[in-house]
Amino acid sequence: MHGTLFVSGNSGLHRLHPLTKLALTFLFLVFAATLPNLLWLLAAFVILLVPMSAWGGLLRPFLRSCLVVITPFVISLSIIQGFFTPGETPLFHLAGFVLTGEGLLAGLTVASRILMALGGALLLMLSTRPDMLMLALTRSGLPGSLAYVVLTSIQIFPRFQERAQVILEAQQARGLEIKVNIFKRLRLLVPLMGPLVLSSIVDVEERAMALEARAFSRPGRKTSLLALADSPGQHLARWGLLLLMLALIGWSIWRAISS
Amino acid sequence: MIRIKDFCYWYPGQDQPALDGIDLEIPEGQFCGVVGPNGAGKSTLCYALSGFAPHFFHGTWEGELQVGKRDVPRSTLGELAGEIGLVFQNSFNQISGARFTVREEIAFGLENLGLKRKEIERRVEETLALIDLEALAERSPFALSGGQQQRVAIASILAMQPKLLVLDEPTSQLDPRGTQEVFKILDKLAGRGGTTVVLVEHKLEWLAAFADRVITFSQGRIVLDGSAKKILADEKLLKLGVGQTQFTQAAAAVQKKKFIPRSRPLPVTLKQAQKFFE
Numbered sequence: 001m002h003g004t005l006f007v008s009g010n011s012g013l014h015r016l017h018p019l020t021k022l023a024l025t026f027l028f029l030v031f032a033a034t035l036p037n038l039l040w041l042l043a044a045f046v047i048l049l050v051p052m053s054a055w056g057g058l059l060r061p062f063l064r065s066c067l068v069v070i071t072p073f074v075i076s077l078s079i080i081q082g083f084f085t086p087g088e089t090p091l092f093h094l095a096g097f098v099l100t101g102e103g104l105l106a107g108l109t110v111a112s113r114i115l116m117a118l119g120g121a122l123l124l125m126l127s128t129r130p131d132m133l134m135l136a137l138t139r140s141g142l143p144g145s146l147a148y149v150v151l152t153s154i155q156i157f158p159r160f161q162e163r164a165q166v167i168l169e170a171q172q173a174r175g176l177e178i179k180v181n182i183f184k185r186l187r188l189l190v191p192l193m194g195p196l197v198l199s200s201i202v203d204v205e206e207r208a209m210a211l212e213a214r215a216f217s218r219p220g221r222k223t224s225l226l227a228l229a230d231s232p233g234q235h236l237a238r239w240g241l242l243l244l245m246l247a248l249i250g251w252s253i254w255r256a257i258s259s
Numbered sequence: 260m261i262r263i264k265d266f267c268y269w270y271p272g273q274d275q276p277a278l279d280g281i282d283l284e285i286p287e288g289q290f291c292g293v294v295g296p297n298g299a300g301k302s303t304l305c306y307a308l309s310g311f312a313p314h315f316f317h318g319t320w321e322g323e324l325q326v327g328k329r330d331v332p333r334s335t336l337g338e339l340a341g342e343i344g345l346v347f348q349n350s351f352n353q354i355s356g357a358r359f360t361v362r363e364e365i366a367f368g369l370e371n372l373g374l375k376r377k378e379i380e381r382r383v384e385e386t387l388a389l390i391d392l393e394a395l396a397e398r399s400p401f402a403l404s405g406g407q408q409q410r411v412a413i414a415s416i417l418a419m420q421p422k423l424l425v426l427d428e429p430t431s432q433l434d435p436r437g438t439q440e441v442f443k444i445l446d447k448l449a450g451r452g453g454t455t456v457v458l459v460e461h462k463l464e465w466l467a468a469f470a471d472r473v474i475t476f477s478q479g480r481i482v483l484d485g486s487a488k489k490i491l492a493d494e495k496l497l498k499l500g501v502g503q504t505q506f507t508q509a510a511a512a513v514q515k516k517k518f519i520p521r522s523r524p525l526p527v528t529l530k531q532a533q534k535f536f537e
Contacts, residue, residue: 208315212336218373
């Protein structure tokens with residue numbers, strides 16, 4: 001699907017109601033914030049997220065995306081926390097700085113929290129069409145105009161990048177030099193942003209008219225070509241997930257207070 | 260179908276009316292072309308017919324403008340959306356951006372009208388077949404050519420089954436093939452008898468081949484009105500800055516050299532030109 005991470009399929013994960021998957025994503029976010037240490041976080045990732053991605057037939061794209069996103073975090077957090085968190089187990093010396101075991105563990109723990117939160121979001125994006133998610137949210141009370149903004153930004157943003165490229169090429173054709181140092185490059189933004197912003201403003205008026213021509217602001221109930229399958233079991237599961245999230249947050253607060 | 264009586268419209272802050280005392284009647288099912296130089300009021304006519312002037316642009320108006328039984332300036336855009344369709348020149352800006360396939364894009368307006376899913380499905384399939392878009396139904400609207408996107412834009416409006424279809428230079432950014440695709444669709448629609456088509460267009464050869472009637476605008480007023488063949492052969496079009504078809508220009512040049520008598524009427528279509536030069 002153009003401009004999205006969605007991988008089409010007919011697995012059980014794909015067929016779940018978008019709000020059920022959204023509730024799971026929030027649960028993984030709560031896991032990321034509340035689980036006490038690296039071991040718990042990695043265990044949750046391996047026991048919950050990896051099998052779920054396999055259930056959805058998404059194991060490869062899921063692990064690949066996780067790897068691409070998490071690697072820079074692992075490297076940067078391990079270095080920063082490893083060298084600057086005080087500890088008693090020196091592992092490595094570099095130019096007067098000491099990489100400690102405690103620091104490295106702290107860095108990896110933060111990275112695994114990010115992995116857990118991002119993994120949940122990735123699983124949602126890989127298995128759910130954005131328009132299905134927005135439809136589910138609008139039926140739950142999200143304003144239609146907000147859902148429209150989210151959906152159009154997914155598809156129209158790449159078009160602005162294409163237009164910026166066209167403008168840049170047009171400016172180059174008129175002698176604009178782009179292979180210059182960083183300060184001169186910043187100055188290049190002016191001839192690029194002017195036409196881009198102005199043409200976008202003109203587009204907005206025409207786009208608004210096109211939407212009006214298609215009854216976008218017509219009052220009354222709107223329907224959808226897309227069918228959302230839900231069940232009492234899933235409805236119940238969403239309440240269960242919400243209660244579990246509240247319990248985890250409560251447990252985390254109790255732990256913090258008692259320690 | 261369309262009845263306009265002494266209609267004037269002023270954009271906000273303007274002293275000169277963009278439409279000045281328009282009197283016009285267009286019967287149901289007519290394919291009506293609108294020509295004129297830039298700033299003549301052609302686009303404003305499109306906006307007035309579809310209710311965008313005054314409801315979107317605001318401004319002031321006077322006179323009467325009725326489409327069917329609907330008093331356009333006194334109706335809301337929401338009421339007009341399902342009855343009067345407007346297609347613009349920029350096909351890219353007409354893609355909603357909120358749907359991921361051509362099929363869903365066509366359904367977007369029907370969803371806003373609150374139709375039941377079965378009815379949406381039926382109308383989408385019917386429109387896909389009518390506009391010959393079935394092969395592109397599952398493609399992203401953004402992955403199509405300009406001509407194909409314009410066909411999707413027209414299909415999206417047609418699915419709402421408007422009584423009147425207003426098009427403001429829909430082929431201006433299209434190549435000859437895309438232009439032909441659009442004109443064939445319009446011809447099919449007007450030919451079926453149900454849809455009235457008002458088309459603003461600079462490509463006179465195409466208007467000559469397809470339109471029943473041509474209205475010429477200048478400075479917010481209608482200055483010529485008649486059958487496409489009669490109006491497009493009129494020399495006044497040159498003075499108005501509208502130009503003439505290539506066939507008319509060639510024939511006029513030959514007549515000037517006195518190779519062909521002046522009594523012979525100037526051609527506006529390829530067929531007429533063939534006869535003229537024979």
